[in-house]
Amino acid sequence: MPLTLYYHPLSSFCHKVLTALYENGVEFEKRIVDLTDEADRAELQALWPIGKFPVIHDHAREQDVPESTIIIEYVDQCYPGPHRLVPQEWETALEARLWDRFFDHYVQGPMQRIVADRLFAAHGDLTKERALLTTAYQMLERRMASRIWVASEAFSLADCAAVPALFYASTLVPFPNDYGHLSAYFERLMQRPSVQRVIDEAKPYFQFYPFAEAIPLRFR
Structure with missing residues (x-):
């Protein structure tokens, strides 16, 4: 296969890339990386010295591509599927990139x-983090009042970013009961075949998520 994805099935940023790959039926080989394993970590760092996944190795072009957003843009350009995840019209593409950044920085961030605080038993003050998620939810509730997808008429890069961001964030700060537009958007995301496949593959690993008890039973 022309592409190898270095990833882990529990990783939120890997979920983002997997959603994009499955959306367009891109052929790729999977290489699960265990960061606690010295050999695995060294193999990943040989591709991307920062040592974070996901990373894609393109065998045909002999190129290593890190960072979830860049991977999706790269694959969208070099291995395009039935529809583009980065819209071709400039203004719409800018919207997709903006909301991609929104989900990565203000939801995933x-x-x-919060997850790291529990994982390392830091017991820090997470008031700002929870407040930022609440603000992000407010913005999304307004944004989705008259939209199906967050950035364009079609499912895009931004929606790929939304999938893991909202999935995991909602286990920490649930959506308010009266946020019907945000909740409906989340349900549309979860109903995508590509997303269902990502979730199904992650199920055996959810037990290692620090807030595993908060994942809804329908996803376990």
Whole structure:
């Protein structure tokens, strides 16, 4: 196969890339990386010295591509599927990139700090992180009042970013009961075949998530 994805099935940023790959039926080989294993960690660092996944190795082009957003853009350009995840129209593409950044920085960011706090038993003050998630939910509730997908008429890069961000964040700070638009958007995401496949593959690993008890039973 032309592509090898270095990843872990529990990782939120890997979920983002997997969603994009499955959406367009891109052929790739999977290489699960265990960061606690010295050999695995060294193999990943040989591709991307920062040592974070996901990373894709393109065998045909002899190129290593790190960072979830960049991977999706790269695959969308070099191995395009039935529809583009980065819209071709400039203004719409800018919206997709903006909301991709929104989910990565303002949903995944605080979510991962909360998870890390429990993982390492730091017992820090997470008031700011939870407040940021609440603000992000407010923005999304307004945004989705008149939309199906967050950035364009079609499922895009931004929706790929939304999948893991909202999935994990909602286990930490649940959506308010009266946020019907955000909740409906989340359900549309969860009903995508690509997303269902990602969740199914992650199920055996959910036991290692520090807030595993908060994952809804339908996803376990």
